[in-house]
Amino acid sequence: MKAYDGMYIDGAWRPAAGPDVIEVVDPADEQVIATVPAGTVEDVDAAVRAARAALPVWAATPPAERAARLTALRDQLHARRDEIAATVTAELGAPEQLARTVHAGVPVAVAGSYAELAATYSFEERIGNSTVFHEPVGVVGAITPWNYPLHQIVAKAAPALAAGCAIVVKPAENTPLVARILAECVHEAGVPAGVFNLVTGLGPVAGQALAEHPDVDLLSFTGSTAVGRRIGAIAAGMVKRVALELGGKSANVILPGADLARAVNVGVANVMSNSGQTCSAWTRMLVHRDRYDEAVELAAAAAAKYGDRIGPLVSARQRDRVRGYIEKGVAEGARLVAGGPEAPRPQGWYVSPTVLADVTPDMTVAQEEIFGPVLCVLRYEDEEDALRIANGTVYGLAGAVWAGDESEAVAFARRMDTGQVDINGGRFNPLAPFGGYKQSGVGRELGVHGLTEYLQTKSLQF
Secondary structure, eight states: OEEOOOEEETTEEEOOSSSOEEEEEETTTTEEEEEEEOOOHHHHHHHHHHHHHHHHHHHHSOHHHHHHHHHHHHHHHHHTHHHHHHHHHHHHOOOHHHIIIIIIHHHHHHHHHHHHHHHHOOSEEEETTEEEEEEEOOEEEEEOOSSSTTHHHHHHHHHHHHHTOEEEEEOOTTSOHHHHHHHHHHHHTTOOTTTEEEOOOOIIIIIHHHHHOTTOOEEEEESOHHHHHHHHHHHHHHTOEEEEEOOOOOEEEEOTTSOHHHHHHHHHHHHHGGGGOOTTOOOEEEEEGGGHHHHHHHHHHHHHTTTTTSOOOSOHHHHHHHHHHHHHHHHTTOEEEEOOSSOSSSSSSOOOOEEEESOOTTSHHHHSOOOSSEEEEEEESSHHHHHHHHTOSSOOSOEEEEOSSHHHHHHHHHTSOSSOOEESSOOOOTTSOBOOSGGGEESOBSHHHHHHTTEEEEEEEO
16 A cells, blocks of 8 residues: 655645645455545635745746647656556556547547647737727636546646646545646656645545635536536536536437347446446437337347456445445336346446346436446437436436437437437547536536636627
8 A cells, every 4th residue: 555645736736734635445356455635724815825826927938838748748647648548547446548549548638639729829810990808717626536547637738737827736535646647657758836726635624625715716617517516616616617417317319220239238338338437428319119128138148248358346435335226226117127136246346247128218317317337227218208307307417319210210319308419329529518408517628618618708809
């Protein structure tokens, strides 16, 4: 076990203000692998003050130079991708291949995309007799989750740095180790002191202190809708901006005429990826009644193949929560066709890949975010019924539509109340805006739309 010390504040690792530490546990064997400092209100205040002091110079730095620092950061992340992947495997439990390709690979692409945007975005434009300037919003407070511990930070820090903002990051207490690697990469990339700051700590202490700090101009939060509401309330009371990427209960709609086998197999893979700990996972599979039984059989067979291929959940609490949802689904009338709540292994916080059939739209498992490897299969009568079910939750983050005719799938997707829809298995695009409708959040991440979240406008009339 390694005991890490210090917070990354004002360009250096500084001792924490208090003596408390957080234990980091490997969810695969339940052993403590490290400790990190539990940040205090004083640590957060020091980080915000450092960001505020660094902001004027960084905001005035030419975009080309900011782009150069982001390019250097991309290169640092790429050079350390093996270490990053191993760290994510240790603290999150992600399988090695997933850790390398997604957890370590996607942040490299995102950092690179913002290096290009910083160099090419028009921070000044002429509109009639006005010149409009797009200026950094100021000091950003970023509170990030554990399910994609590096990507979720980079998706906030990279656009913030590209925009000319300074940032204070509070990573999830379950997965703080990869965030420390990021801070080292930022340092090696030559980002000026105070522009990027990292405070590890608990949400109710460090997270709340960051949210309530009067010198934070924008709060960017990714996590549960319940916590997002609290963040939004704090921000509203202080009239500060927020960017919230929250929960999801995304629908995977398989229309008549689609390639059923492919749609089901890809849909199951989507749900099982990252052990189901993905806010945008297509956790509700909607199938026409005429092919419902066939789809259920295909889904059960596909899920069975993931028994020894997915990692554990991040914590015992999360494991127990997911098991509770499975039990509740069965109690409410769902039919268990794969997996179940029983522990599949004697050690580690594992949940079996699970498929629930005969799920109806009013069931708890069809309405609430489970955040585990659990797929619900629902039947629909016709296209209007499918749309009603797809739009029938408080969420609207992502989704998928499959059809034999692509134009039919697009027409259906345009009617879905959700922020991002994949058509017939469309690939992930790191430049496309990501974010939700309804209670799935406010604002967008990634690409140019993610950059504008960190900008404010000023117009001068001549």
